[in-house]
Amino acid sequence: MVAAKKTKKTHESINNRLALVMKSGRYTLGYKTVLKSLRNSKGKLVIIANNCPPLRKSEIEYYAMLAKVGVHHYNGNNVDLGTACGKYFRVCCLSIIDPGDSDIIKSMPSDH
Amino acid sequence: MVKFLKPNKAVILLQGRFAGRKAVIVRSFDDGTRDRPYGHCLVSGISKYPAKVIKKDSAKKTAKNSRVKAFMKVVNYSHLMPTRYTLDVDLKDVVSPDSLVTKDKKVTAAKEIKKRFEERFKTGKNRWFFSKLRF
Numbered sequence: 396m397v398a399a400k401k402t403k404k405t406h407e408s409i410n411n412r413l414a415l416v417m418k419s420g421r422y423t424l425g426y427k428t429v430l431k432s433l434r435n436s437k438g439k440l441v442i443i444a445n446n447c448p449p450l451r452k453s454e455i456e457y458y459a460m461l462a463k464v465g466v467h468h469y470n471g472n473n474v475d476l477g478t479a480c481g482k483y484f485r486v487c488c489l490s491i492i493d494p495g496d497s498d499i500i501k502s503m504p505s506d507h
Numbered sequence: 508m509v510k511f512l513k514p515n516k517a518v519i520l521l522q523g524r525f526a527g528r529k530a531v532i533v534r535s536f537d538d539g540t541r542d543r544p545y546g547h548c549l550v551s552g553i554s555k556y557p558a559k560v561i562k563k564d565s566a567k568k569t570a571k572n573s574r575v576k577a578f579m580k581v582v583n584y585s586h587l588m589p590t591r592y593t594l595d596v597d598l599k600d601v602v603s604p605d606s607l608v609t610k611d612k613k614v615t616a617a618k619e620i621k622k623r624f625e626e627r628f629k630t631g632k633n634r635w636f637f638s639k640l641r642f
Contacts, residue, residue: 427585434584435537435546436510454588461511461589 406470410479412499413442417481420495424480426451429490433458438490440465440500446472447487455488467503512537512548512584514599517592517636520552525578528552529636530587531594533579533602546584551602551620554578556639557628573628575637577620579607594636596623 416422423432432438433455441459443452443466459466469476473485480486494500512518516532530552539545555576560569579602598620606616628637 430585434512436508439508458589461509461591463509 409467409469409499409503412497412502413479414481415497416491416494416499418495420491420497421493422480422489422491424482424486424489426455426488429455429488430458432490432492433462433464436462437492438462438464439494440467440491440503441488442467442469442476442491443488444469444471444473444476444486451487465500465503510537511589512546512587515593515595517590517594518550518587519590519640520550520580520582520586521588522586523580523582525552525554525580527640527642528554528578529640530578530580530582531596531598531636533598534604543581543583547581548584548587549579549581549602549604549607550587551577551579551598553624553637557625557637573625575621575624575628577617577624579613579616579620581607592633592635594627594633596627598623 423429429438429441433441441455441464443455445468456466471479473487476489477484477486480489491499512532512535514532514534518530518532520526520528520530530550533549533551535548536543537546539547553575555574557575558572560572564572581604601616601619606612627633
C-alpha cells in the first residue's frame with residue numbers, strides 16, 4: 396500500500412498522459428462529478444490528490460472498489476493536480492471518462 | 508466500470524428522515540423519469556431495527572424483540588451510500604412506484620415488507636443488515 400518513492404520520470408509521465416487526456420479525451424473534475432461518474436459506471440480511472448481529506452479519499456476509494464475502477468493517488472496536492480490539468484483552479488479528484496489518445500488507463504493501474 | 512446500484516444492493520440512506528438507516532434497492536431508475544430527471548431508486552429499508560435477542564430469552568420476549576418496522580422511499584442516488592453487502596429478499600412484487608401513491612397501498616406494502624424482513628431476521632442471515640449502524 397505504501398508507494399515507493401516516486402521517481403521524477405514516472406511523475407512527469409503521469410503529467411504528460413494527463414495533458415493528453417485533457418486535450419483529446421473526456422474527464423470530469425471535482426468530487427461530486429467523480430461520484431456521479433462512478434455511479435453510472437462511466438468513469439474509467441480516478442485520480443486523487445494527496446491532500447484530499449482522508450474521509451473523502453476513502454469514500455472515493457470505496458465507490459471505486461464497488462465499480463471495479465482503478466484509483467491513482469497523484470503525487471502532489473490539489474494545486475499541483477489542477478496545474479497538471481492545465482486549469483487555474485485546484486482539483487482534488489478527477490475522473491477520466493474517455494482517455495482519447497492517451498494510454499493512461501493501460502499503464503496507470505499497474506502503477507497503483 | 509461495473510454498475511453497482513442494482514436491485515438487492517444494501518445501501519445506507521444519508522439524508523432525510525431515515526438518514527443512517529439501512530435499506531435495500533428494489534428498483535433503480537438510472538436515467539431518471541420525467542418527474543425526477545436524476546438517477547434515483549426505490550428502496551425499502553428498516554425504520555425501526557429489531558432489538559437484541561439472545562437464546563436465554565423467553566419465547567414471548569424473542570417475539571416482541573424481533574419486530575422490524577419497514578419503510579419504502581424513492582431516493583436520489585446522491586443521498587445513498589452503497590455498501591458491498593446485498594440482501595436478496597424478493598420485494599419486487601410487493602413494492603412498485605404506484606404503491607407509494609396512496610396511503611392504504613403504502614401501508615399494505617409496508618406490512619408485507621415487514622413480514623419478509625422479519626422472516627429473514629429470524630433465520631439469522633444478513634446479520635449486518637439488521638444491526639443498527641452506530642454513529
